[in-house]
Amino acid sequence: GATYRLGPELEICGYGCEDHFFEIDTFSHCWQTLGNLFKQGATDGLLCDFGMPVLFSGVRYNCRVMCRDRKILAIRPKTAMADNGNYRESRYFTAYKPPRDGKVEKFQLPKEFADEDKYGPNNTVPFGTHYLQCADGTTIAAESCEELWTPKAEHIDAALNGVEIIGNGSGSHHELRKLDARLELMINATRKCGGLYLYANQRGCDGSRLYFDGAAMIVCNGKVLAQAEQFDLRDVQTIVATVDLDDIRSYRASIPSFCVQAASTREESGDRSILTDVVLGCGSDRPTPTDEIKLKYHSAEEECCLGPACWLWDFLRRSGAGGYFLPLSGGADSASVATIVGCMTIMAYETAQKDPKGITAADCRRICNKSDDWVPASPQELANCILHTTYMGTVNSSSATESRARKLGEVIGSYHSTIRIDKAVKSMIDVFTYFMRQHEPEVQEPRFSSQGGTNTEDVALQNIQARLRMVFAYLFAQLLPWARKRSGFLLVLGSSNVDEGLRGYLTKYDCSAADLNPIGAISKGDLKRMLRWAANEYNYEVLKEIVDAPPTAELRPITDGDADGKEHTQTDEEDMGMTYDELGYFGRLRKISRCGPVSMFKKLVITWSHLKPSEVATKVKRFFYFYSVNRHKMTVITPSYHAEGYSPDDNRFDLRQFLYNTKWKRQNDTIDEIVKEMESE
Secondary structure, X not given: XXXXXXXXXXXXXOHXXXXXXXXXXXXXXXXXXXXXXXXXXXXXXXXXXXXXXXXXXXXXXXXXXXEEOOEEEEEEEOOOOOOOOOOXXXXXXXXXXXXXXXXXXXXXXXHHHXXXXXXXXXXXXXXXXXXXXXXXXXXXXXXXXXXXXXOOOHHHHHHXXXXXXXXXXXXXXXXXXXXXXXXXXXXXXXXXHOOEEEEEEOEEEOOOOOEEEOOOEEEEOOEEEEEOOOOOOOOOOOOOOOOOHHHHHHHHHOOHHHHHXXXXXXXXXXXXXXXXXXXXXXXXXXXXXXXXXXXXXXOHXXXXXXXXXXXXXXXXXXXXXXXXXXXXXXXXXHXXXXXXXXXXXXXXXXXXXXXXXXXXXXXHHHHHOOOOOOOOOOHHHHHHHHEEEEEEEOOOOOHHHHHHHHHHHHHHOOEEEEEEOHHHHHHHHHHHHHHHHHHOOOXXXXXXXXXXXXXXXXXXXXXXXXXXXXXXXXXXXXXXXXXOOOOOOOEEEOOOOHHHHHHOOOOOOOOOOOOEEOOOOOOHHHHHHHHHHHHHHOOOOHHHHHHHOOOOOOOOOOOOOOXXXXXXXXXXXXXXXXXXXXXXXXXXXXXXXXXXXXXXXXXHHHHOOOOOHHHHHHHHHHHHHHXXXXXXXXXXXXXXXXXXXXXXXXXXXXXXXXXOOOOXXXXXXXXXXXXXXXXXX
């Protein structure tokens, strides 16, 4: 019974086309799709607001296309481009600037839409930022994504010009703790100006690092009437609401300051409406208006789990893969990835059970190579088909991590195995030693530092273990389906977190090298909180044990001081020379607060007032040294789910050089001068 329908930004082609927007084919296919929607009757009796790219006078614009009854009523181009963070809209589109005289420009439609009765002899439709005024007096305007976030947002001028309904088709990706900012903008906009605000957002993976988290919204006069799920495996979710537009008019008329500004705005801008014969009202029917609902927010712990889980499901079903392979170490990072996949199987199982003939159930059957009527009986049954985990131990591994990996595999339901790779490690070392002795007869076999070796030997021996795990991961990913008499291949999952990427605390081309990494932009602190939440939510009790264990790479020999031989003595924070909490501070200040070494020191010397200025200076210098000396690793970092604003992903998000002068002489000298001045006071 709806009379107005709003869709997401660039929904016809998809927001994530990126450089495909340079191709004329993309524009042509969008017009073809719009024509097909007309033929299918999608706009019959329904005012539809579609998002698609439009080429006008040789310029690419990001547009809203208003249609009804197989007729295009108007095209509204976007006026403010999103160019921060992951967004590059100005690379593909131009921000529209209305003519100074206020006239409506005309867009000539493609010949496939030629219809003199609908569009006149020139086959044109209005093109610009004007409003659509319906025959029943209702006025509608469009606002696209970034325009809501600008200081002088479009909805303010629209409201002051008498527009009752504003539709925002958006392409907003998920980022931790971002949803509340979106909701606050929409609620405050309609609370201050009155009006009905509709928000539609893309949903799902765009084929890259982003996950668009839906959460469509309908807000009226500061009250939320409907809200879609933020994390869901369904491709489309529709929300509806019934609104009495007289409530909007009454609300605005009750605010004297609004009335004064509205009167002066109309006098300055003139009439900006485009008249149509569309009627949005319900006529003689008087349906009951929708009541206000309570907003639903997810905690950061839930977001860390649910967002990547939806992203992984989209990747799996769209890639044609038969599942995932994960090297499971028994530590917090790989356990986080396993937990996310476990959450994914729970969501897929529940969705398939609710609708056995739906798309998700069909995807489950296809991925698992099951019969046409099969539906997973439990999340564990689905996980056993999809998730393959392997503990790759060496003589340096502890029995504690092996036990934790096995227990987690069992509770999730993964196809789990344990192997020892010592023979492969020894073979690599033997090859190197044999080769070198032909040229340097006195060369010795490399040793760990605890065995009398140098730091160079120690690091090399650690790295060969890590890199061989990557080789085995891809071998298993290719051959496990064959060994299980199944077709297809597995995607390899990585498990390095954002803090380790920032510090460079990973081996190049080790298990951080994978096809996908669902936690590559999530901090260690958030991951630990997520594991505690999942332990209670999904009854994964072993996660509590994993969270409490000190993070360790287990690449050096266990020392004699380890009495029972169960836990390893090598710890990540000791190896890094800084804590994960400190890395979180460094990451946020470097990226989000745009700090270099000196400005970072100035902020932290206040925040960390419990430390001497010289101690803070040492920590900042150490961070920037390791950040710069390891920055090259980010050029080959595995594509990661984007979740955190300080992700160091070099490929799309964090655009900085990867060859640095690691001495930072000018910056460090400046810090030293400040320290000297502070400590002399």
